[in-house]
Amino acid sequence: MSRSPRATGRVTLADVARAAGVSPITVSRALRGERTVDAELAQRAIEAARRLGYVPDPAARALASQRSSHVAVLIPLLSNALFVDLLEAVQRTLRPAGYQTLIGITHYDASEEEQLLREHLAHRPAGVLVTGFDRHEATRALLAASGVPCVHLMESSPQPGVFSVGFSQREAGAAITRHLIERGRKRIAFAAAQLDPRTLQRLEGWRDALRAAGLYDAKLEWLNPAPSSMALGARMFEQIAGQRPAVDAVFFCNDDLAQGALLAAQRLRIAVPRRIAVAGFNDLTGSDQMVPALTTVRTPRAGIGQAAASMLLGLMRGETVPKPCVDLGWELVVREST
Secondary structure, eight states, rough: OOOOOOEEEEOOHHHHHHHHSSHHHHHHHHHTTOOOOOHHHHHHHHHHHHHHHHOOOOOHHHHHHHOOOOEEEEEEHHHHHHHHHHHHHHHHHHHHGTTEEEEEEOOHHHHHHHHHOOOHHHTOOSSEEEEOOOOOOOHHHHHOOOOOOOEEEOOOOTTOOEEEEEHHHHHHHHHHHHHHHHOOOOOOEEEEEEEEEEHHHHHHHHHHHHHHTTTGGGGGGEEEOOOOHHHHHHHHHHHTTOOSSOOOEEEESSSHHHHHHHHHHHHHTTTTTTTOEEEESSSTGGGSSSSOOOBEOOHHHHHHHHHHHHHHHHHHHTTTSOOEEEEOOOOOOOOOOO
């Protein structure tokens, strides 16, 4: 008489091994895709697992091997396409190596990030990916004390012992502002939402460029802590267009704001770029289809996700990372809106 799974009803590794006529360790290695397993035995183990509906227990595997198979990824939002592109690249890199991603959404809240990290670390992740460097000291202490490999996303830092993949938000903000200055613009507003650390770095770049040109005016800063959206961009554009002395260009901190501004300009019959030039940031989907097409900064979010996940893989494997600080740069994309 065949033996049934344990009382919980969950199919175990031993059940699969008996059905396949192999040892449990052979099943385990076959399901992990290890090439040292004989091809015929591996096929029998895989078929038995499928037939029985076996699902590996990650907690038991981690306990047995002292190594987890999941990676915690903490990002601010899922409503921003920037982070969706990044996450897809992370998963494409980690999944073939046998790691699963557990996503935590911080909502740009340092206290929420700290709580999420505590919860994730309680499950002993193999590694952690976090966004940027602006966080509570308690969160930094948690990461340091955990001993879990960690890579920072979207910003780069040369600080010893810190692993990061990103680019200079400040220099990118300065570059697109210089572009507007070179086009003859003198009253260049900076319009921002969310006001997260990377947005504020772009603000500093805008200030740098305007101060260098002798054009800085604090009254040209339009800062709104509300979430970034096309609707907010439209409202901000309507307000900025009515400012006196007149503004002749607006650098929006994110493309969704700029896209909303271009739609508002059409409704208000404000000629872009003849009367007011409009620039964005991140080159999000649809920016090249706006009328006029939007000038923006193309950021390497998929490249950052892939490079950061690859760096984390090396750290989780105990390898030496030759370049702990990777700056992937950015690209100024000039279109008709400026």
